Amino acid sequence: SPATHPLGATHPLALAPVTGPASSVDGFVRQFLRNLNYERGVPLSASSVNDRYFALAMTVRDYLMARWLEDLRRQRETKPKGVCYLSAEYLLGRQLDNNLLASGLGEIATEAMAQCGIDIDEMRAQEVEPGLGNGGLGRLAACFIDSLATMSVPNVGYGIRYEYGIFRQTFVDGQQVEQPDAWLTLGSPWEFPHPEGARKVAFGGHTETYDDGGVTRSRWVPGWHVQAVPYNYMVPGYLNGRVNTLRLWSAVATDAFDLRIFNSGDYEEAVRAQTFAENISKVLYPEDSTPQGKELRLQQQYFFVAASISDFLATTLGDDDIATLPDRVIFQLNDTHPVIAVPELMRVLVDERHLEWDAAWEITKQCFAYTCHTLLPEALEVWSVDLLGRLLPRHLEIIYRINDDFLDEVRERFGDDEMRIRNMSIISEFPERSVRMAYLATVAGSKVNGVAELHSQLLRDKVLPDFNEFFPGKFTNVTNGITPRRFVRLANPGLSELITEAIGTGWLTDLERLRELESYAENPDFRAAFGEVKAANKRRLNEVLFERDGFEVSDGHMLDVMVKRLHEYKRQMLKVLHIVTQYESITSGRVEAADIQPRTFIFGAKAAPGYAMAKRIIHLVNAVGSVVNADPRVEGRLKVLFPPNYNVTLAERVIPAADLSEQISLAGKEASGTGNMKFALNGALTIGTDDGANVEIRELVGDDNFFLFGMSEPQVEDLWAAGYKPADFYQADDNLRRAMDLIASGAFSDGDKSVFEPIVSNLLYDDRFMVLADYSSYIAAQARVDAAYADTDAWTRSAILNVARCGFFSSDRSMRDYIDRIWHTPPML
Ligand code: B1H
Numbered sequence: 001s002p003a004t005h006p007l008g009a010t011h012p013l014a015l016a017p018v019t020g021p022a023s024s025v026d027g028f029v030r031q032f033l034r035n036l037n038y039e040r041g042v043p044l045s046a047s048s049v050n051d052r053y054f055a056l057a058m059t060v061r062d063y064l065m066a067r068w069l070e071d072l073r074r075q076r077e078t079k080p081k082g083v084c085y086l087s088a089e090y091l092l093g094r095q096l097d098n099n100l101l102a103s104g105l106g107e108i109a110t111e112a113m114a115q116c117g118i119d120i121d122e123m124r125a126q127e128v129e130p131g132l133g134n135g136g137l138g139r140l141a142a143c144f145i146d147s148l149a150t151m152s153v154p155n156v157g158y159g160i161r162y163e164y165g166i167f168r169q170t171f172v173d174g175q176q177v178e179q180p181d182a183w184l185t186l187g188s189p190w191e192f193p194h195p196e197g198a199r200k201v202a203f204g205g206h207t208e209t210y211d212d213g214g215v216t217r218s219r220w221v222p223g224w225h226v227q228a229v230p231y232n233y234m235v236p237g238y239l240n241g242r243v244n245t246l247r248l249w250s251a252v253a254t255d256a257f258d259l260r261i262f263n264s265g266d267y268e269e270a271v272r273a274q275t276f277a278e279n280i281s282k283v284l285y286p287e288d289s290t291p292q293g294k295e296l297r298l299q300q301q302y303f304f305v306a307a308s309i310s311d312f313l314a315t316t317l318g319d320d321d322i323a324t325l326p327d328r329v330i331f332q333l334n335d336t337h338p339v340i341a342v343p344e345l346m347r348v349l350v351d352e353r354h355l356e357w358d359a360a361w362e363i364t365k366q367c368f369a370y371t372c373h374t375l376l377p378e379a380l381e382v383w384s385v386d387l388l389g390r391l392l393p394r395h396l397e398i399i400y401r402i403n404d405d406f407l408d409e410v411r412e413r414f415g416d417d418e419m420r421i422r423n424m425s426i427i428s429e430f431p432e433r434s435v436r437m438a439y440l441a442t443v444a445g446s447k448v449n450g451v452a453e454l455h456s457q458l459l460r461d462k463v464l465p466d467f468n469e470f471f472p473g474k475f476t477n478v479t480n481g482i483t484p485r486r487f488v489r490l491a492n493p494g495l496s497e498l499i500t501e502a503i504g505t506g507w508l509t510d511l512e513r514l515r516e517l518e519s520y521a522e523n524p525d526f527r528a529a530f531g532e533v534k535a536a537n538k539r540r541l542n543e544v545l546f547e548r549d550g551f552e553v554s555d556g557h558m559l560d561v562m563v564k565r566l567h568e569y570k571r572q573m574l575k576v577l578h579i580v581t582q583y584e585s586i587t588s589g590r591v592e593a594a595d596i597q598p599r600t601f602i603f604g605a606k607a608a609p610g611y612a613m614a615k616r617i618i619h620l621v622n623a624v625g626s627v628v629n630a631d632p633r634v635e636g637r638l639k640v641l642f643p644p645n646y647n648v649t650l651a652e653r654v655i656p657a658a659d660l661s662e663q664i665s666l667a668g669k670e671a672s673g674t675g676n677m678k679f680a681l682n683g684a685l686t687i688g689t690d691d692g693a694n695v696e697i698r699e700l701v702g703d704d705n706f707f708l709f710g711m712s713e714p715q716v717e718d719l720w721a722a723g724y725k726p727a728d729f730y731q732a733d734d735n736l737r738r739a740m741d742l743i744a745s746g747a748f749s750d751g752d753k754s755v756f757e758p759i760v761s762n763l764l765y766d767d768r769f770m771v772l773a774d775y776s777s778y779i780a781a782q783a784r785v786d787a788a789y790a791d792t793d794a795w796t797r798s799a800i801l802n803v804a805r806c807g808f809f810s811s812d813r814s815m816r817d818y819i820d821r822i823w824h825t826p827p828m829l
Contacts, residue, residue, distance in 0.1 A: 018070070020063040028105070028112035032059045044116060050186050052118055053096075053126035056109065057189035060099045064236050068243035074828065075154055079320070081327055081825045082154030083818075084312055085145060086305060086341055087334035089138030089284070090159050090246065091166075093648030094127045095190050095233075097490050098146075102236035128183045129649050131165030132248070134288040135565045136480075136674050137373050139648065140451075141334055143483040143674075143811040149237035149244040150485070150509060151815055152827040158308035160300060161191075161231050161248035164283040169606050169645040174622030176607055176615050176644075178286070191248075192232040197315075199228045199307040200254060203299065207394045212354075219351055220394035225254045226277040228307030238485050238509060249307045251280035287608050288565040289379045291337075298340075298383055298391055305341040309348060322353050326366035330823045333370040333445065336381040336437035342368060342444040343398040351394070357401070369822050370441035370448045371478075373671050375458055376569065382434040385427065399435055403427055406443050410470065424466050442467050442474070447822045449478045452672035452693040454713065478818055479696060480672040481811035484511050487678045492656035494533035495682065495803070502526065511810035514681075514803055521800040524793075531796050534657070534683060541657035544650075549643045554636055556598060558789050561654060561684070562662035563604035563646055566614040569669040569769045572605060573617060573759070574778055575662055576624060577771070580739040581779060582638055583628050588738070593635040597786040600639040602654060604646025613762065618642075620756050623748040651675075656682045659795075660785060663688035664778065666769040668713035670694075677809035683799040685788075687781055689774070693809070700805045705798040707788075709781035710774040719773060726767035729775065736775050740764070 021031035036047055036055035047055075075082070100106045113120040133139060141157065148155040167178035204223030209216050233246040253274040279296065280303050291297065309331075317328060333339055342364060349360035374380065389396040403426040414420055422429075426439045442448050442464060450456030456477030460468045468475050489496045489508055499507060503516040520526040538559060545551040562575050579601055585591040603621050607614035625640030643650060661679030663670075663686050670692035680686060680697055687707040688694040698706040711719065730737055740760055742748075749755035763771055789795055807813075819825055 018066040020066050021059070023063070023105075023108065025108055025111045025115065028059060028108050029115055031062055032056060032112060032116065035059055035062070049122060049126050053123045054187070054189045056113065056118075056120075056123050057096055057099075057127075060096070060103060060105060060109070061189070061234065063103050063105060064099065064234050064243050067236070067241050068234055068245075071243055071828075072245075075316075078828070079328065080154050080828050081823075082156065082316075082329060083148060083823055083825055084308065084329050084331045085141060085148075085155060085157045085334065086308060086331055086338035087138070087141040087157065087159050088301065088304070088337035089133030089334075090130075090141045090145075090157060090248070091133030091135070091138035091648060092130045092142045093139075093486065093652070094124070094129045096124055096127050098486060099190075099234070099236055101485060101490060102149075102238050104239050128186070129647060130183055130188070131181055131647055132159065132162050132284060134166055134284070134286060136672070137288075137335060140480055140674060140811075143481065143486075144815060145235050145244065145246060146238075146483040146485060147481070147811040147815040149235045149242050150240060150483075151812060151819075152237065152240060152242050152829065153815065153819065153825055154828055155235075155244045156312070157235065157244075157246040158304060158311075159246070159248050160281050160284075160304045161250040162281055162284040163250075166284055166606065166647070167286055167609070171618075171622060171642070171644050174626065175619045176609075178609050180283075190233050193250075194230050194232060197230050197311070198252075199230075199249075199310045199314075200225050201228050201303050201306045201310075203302070203391055205393065207397060217351065217354070218394065218397065220347070226280060226303065227252045227254050228303060230307070230311065247308070247311070249281065249304045251278050251303060253277035286606070287610075289374060289376060289567060290608065290611070291379065291381045292610075293381075293383065293387075295387055295391065298387065301337055302340050302344070302392060302395075305338045306344050309341060309344055313348070322349065322355065323359075323363065325363055329367060330446075330825065331368050332818070332823070333368060333441055335371065335373045336441055339370070339381075339437040339441045339444075340392070340395060342440055343392075343395040343402070346398050346402070347394055350398075361402075361405075365444060366446055368441070368445045370438075370445035372438060372441075372448065372450055372455075372459055372463075375455065375463060375668065375671060380463075381437045382428065383437065385433040385435060388435055396435075399426060399440060402440070402443065413470065420466060424470070438464075439467070442471075445474070447476055448474055449476045449818075449822065450671065451478065451480045452696060453477055453479060454668075454690075454695050455671040455692060458668060458713070476821060478814055478822070479693060479809075480674050480677070481809050481814035482674055482677050482681070483811050484508055484681065486652070487655070488681055491652040492533075492537065492682050494536055495530075495656065498526075498529055498533055499803075507807070509812065511807035511812065514807040515805070517800060517804035521797045521804065527793060527796045527800065530683065530800055531792070534659070534796075534799070537657040541653050544653045545641065545643055548650075549641075551641050551643065553600060553641070554598065554639055557600040557639065558597060558659045558785075559602065559657055560599050560660040560662065561602045561604075561658040561679070562664075563602070563651060563654060564673075564675055566605035566607040566611075566618055568613060568617075570665050571769055571771055571774075572603065572621065573763065573771050574664050574774065575601070575603075576617070576621060577736070577739050577775055578779060578782055579624060579628065579638065579640060580742055581735050583624075583631075583634065584738050584742050585735075586638075587631065587633050593633060593637050596637045597789055598637040600641060602658075603640070603642040604650060604654065605642075606646065613758070616756065616759055620743070620748065620759060623756075627748050651678070655679055655684070658682070658684040659789070659799075660684060661686045661688075663691070663694050664710070664774075665689060665691045666774070667691045667711055667716050669769065677806065680802045680806045681809065683803050685785075685795070685798055685802060687778075687785055696808070697806065700808060701798075701802050702805070705801050705805075707781045707785055709777040711770070711777075716770065719770065724767070724770065724773065726770075726772040727764050729772040730764055733776050735779060736772065 035058040040051045145157045165181045202222030228249040235244040349355045450459040507513040542553040661684040663676040673692040689710040746753040
């Protein structure tokens with residue numbers, strides 16, 4: 001019918017099904033030229049690289065459009081339950097190749113570009129990746145929405161369209177310098193702005209009660225507003241004709257906001273006000289794991305969450321009974337960043353829709369579920385009551401009421417156990433009165449999950465044990481996963497081809513089928529081919545590193561890679577100590593360079609701009625690299641490379657080339673890790689602690705195919721309890737002492753002992769993450785790595801088994817777990 005037709009029009013032409021351009025090289029060329037001429041306004045002969053990139057991207061979009069419109073129509077018609085993923089971060093990576101793959105247009109597009117005399121690789125290189133996330137948490141969100149589309153599950157990803165994503169990292173004299181990431185300067189062909197769909201978001205002001213025909217109600221009288229403008233992005237499923245939506249919000253000043261000030265005649269103030277409003281979506285906070293409690297950040301959180309709930313209610317629930325909301329949506333809270341959505345939904349239900357409190361609370365509880373991504377105490381987000389009350393006064397009242405009701409229930413169950421009440425209160429009193437967002441999420445959420453088995457267990461037993469006792473069955477685990485489309489098929493075409501030749505194509509959507517590769521590990525021809533793919537991936541990486549950073553990479557080296565955010569708990573310092581130990585053993589003449597297994601160490605890591613120790617460690621890595629790489633005594637057998645600005649695009653090159661994956665966090669600190677999964681699935685062996693998802697990787701690949709070292713989490717606890725003295729470990733281990741002394745001597749800082757002194761003394765006298773305690777075990781494990789690598793064939797066999805046994809880590813499986821145990825959102829067939 002016309003009303004339900006995607007175009008919603010009655011003209012006969014509008015009633016015809018929406019179709020993409022003809023699926024042929026000719027059809028593609030025609031549409032491409034059309035886009036170049038009519039959308040970019042240029043002829044091919046005078047087009048810039050950016051024009052051609054845009055026209056190409058738009059052509060891919062055009063093919064996906066019919067599917068997108070059709071999916072939206074069907075969802076309007078059948079009203080299925082869907083997932084609203086609420087995440088402050090989406091670390092998407094480049095879109096062109098992904099969307100070519102999902103639409104099956106790769107070959108057609110390559111041929112079409114060739115016929116137009118265009119090198120499609122140049123188009124690929126033109127795309128600036130949207131870096132709208134910090135690290136694992138943001139990339140996880142991107143993998144999840146890819147999987148949901150591929151599994152035909154209705155989903156909208158809601159987030160913020162930051163004008164500046166994660167900073168661009170440069171090094172000046174080995175030290176990190178941050179540059180703004182102006183990813184939108186040349187525009188983005190993938191976004192669809194909808195200013196007419198803007199939602200108004202309120203802030204500040206005060207609350208009051210009023211009489212509503214005999215009923216006393218509360219209401220919020222806000223002090224100011226901003227407009228949230230949605231930008232839609234296609235999220236295509238892999239070759240299944242499905243397209244979901246990612247909707248990112250951008251802040252602009254409201255007319256009312258400006259007008260009031262304009263009318264006062266203060267033009268400059270009005271423009272300032274506009275800037276103030278638009279600041280909200282200006283920049284991603286570059287903090288991974290340690291939220292800073294800044295007001296602008298709370299503004300960002302409320303801004304996107306309020307816009308998203310309002311958007312869902314207006315565009316999807318529409319006129320349907322609000323009581324049916326739990327049948328239509330689950331809001332998944334990606335960490336605590338969107339948790340202000342809980343009081344916001346309560347406010348909408350109670351203040352705007354006039355539901356009774358209890359009825360509203362019943363609905364709210366069913367509509368939320370919460371994923372925790374950390375254990376670090378400093379990472380558990382709190383907002384001071386003072387700040388929250390100023391910015392969102394009505395929400396603070398609602399949080400107080402939720403807490404009062406909750407603590408009443410706790411009292412009913414456990415009696416007046418004041419210690420317990422204090423421990424479970426959503427409001428903490430020290431060091432300042434504040435709202436514990438993780439507690440609020442736990443009380444409100446229908447389920448609370450950690451992101452790997454060990455993490456979920458520690459969350460239950462160590463971080464929130466009282467809540468686990470109070471809410472039996474609420475806590476669960478969903479181990480993270482990664483999308484095999486981007487991180488195997490696109491990043492590693494050589495390996496993908498090899499796998500497909502062996503076991504067919506089904507593995508890309510059913511990754512457990514990689515198990516069928518196990519027997520191929522015993523096949524010498526397959527091992528040779530696998531080894532050749534790895535070698536080719538290394539050559540490909542070398543080309544990229546030469547082009548982007550001028551690095552000359554040596555052949556015949558083991559590639560040992562540690563890429564992840566720089567954080568003390570991840571222990572990049574342990575890696576540095578290993579390198580310095582090897583270097584010192586050569587330069588002191590105790591070991592012949594010729595007896596050392598040649599290795600290239602690759603680091604990739606950004607430090608939060610305010611995290612001084614992390615930045616110092618970056619400086620040290622670069623300093624060690626300069627000295628080691630230039631020292632002739634090393635005979636080129638050790639090489640340290642630290643390409644700046646590690647991002648998704650670089651990850652896609654580095655990971656497929658790696659031999660060894662460094663996953664060396666202190667046990668109990670890395671919630672999951674997802675890089676670890678990407679490496680294993682690309683045939684790198686892991687050297688790692690029993691932490692996060694490493695535990696599950698090792699269980700799956702087997703001890704023979706994994707280099708385990710270090711204390712277990714209970715051993716870490718015991719050592720802390722016994723009183724950890726790092727200096728004792730320094731005294732007891734000659735190699736450790738020599739490595740630390742060499743750093744302290746100024747050998748890597750032109751003789752200036754002060755430069756890295758804070759690192760050395762931190763390790764000796766504090767060492768929160770027990771680097772020194774795990775050092776000897778790490779060095780021993782590295783010796784086992786060297787020995788194993790010497791047997792190339794056995795190493796390759798292990799690498800193949802890593803690939804074959806890690807199908808579990810597909811984000812499709814993660815999504816299946818969420819769907820079955822938390823969301824209950826069946827696919828739309
Ligand atoms: C993870 C964060 C994070 N955990 C605060 N927590 C942020 C916390 O901007 N902030 O304030 C940003 C990010 N990120 C990571 O999540 C874990 O450290 C990884 O172990 C895990 O694999 C990843 C995905 O679950």
